[in-house]
Amino acid sequence: MTPEETANLTNLIMVKRNQLQLSVNEVARRADISPTMMWRIEQGLIANTRMDRLLAITDALGITRTDLFTTIGWLPAADLPTLSTYLRVKYYHLPDAVIRHIARDVTKIVHAYNNRTDTDESCPECTDRQPDHPADHGGQS
Incomplete structure (x- = not known):
């Protein structure tokens, strides 16, 4: 992902997590990943996160695949x-x-x-x- 796509992804995750009033630890638990990994992803410290982790996190937060793929540039706006x-x-x-x-x-x-x-x-x-x-x-x- 580009730095802009990474920033968009971290914003999407953080905003949704805050809307749901969930802690990083709770999202990590629901996504079955370590809290440290969840925190690093949300902070944008891992630019190329594995897709299975992204899907687990977004599923835990109720973020649609379309929103995820559009956010990270895999689904261009022209294709919406x-x-x-x-x-x-x-x-x-x-x-x-x-x-x-x-x-x-x-x-x-x-x-x-x-x-x-x-x-x-x-x-x-x-x-x-x-x-x-x-x-x-x-x-x-």
């Missing part, structure tokens, strides 16, 4: 399905009109974000944002 195709498969119960609506909204947000000149991290199209601080909405809850 279109948003509409993904939505139709993932949310097969939704009507086509809803799929089109979601895809249109995502495209609008991405387009607006890509055309920005500021460095603000907020979504330029999200009008339903909640104020970050009670004072932002007149002190009312």
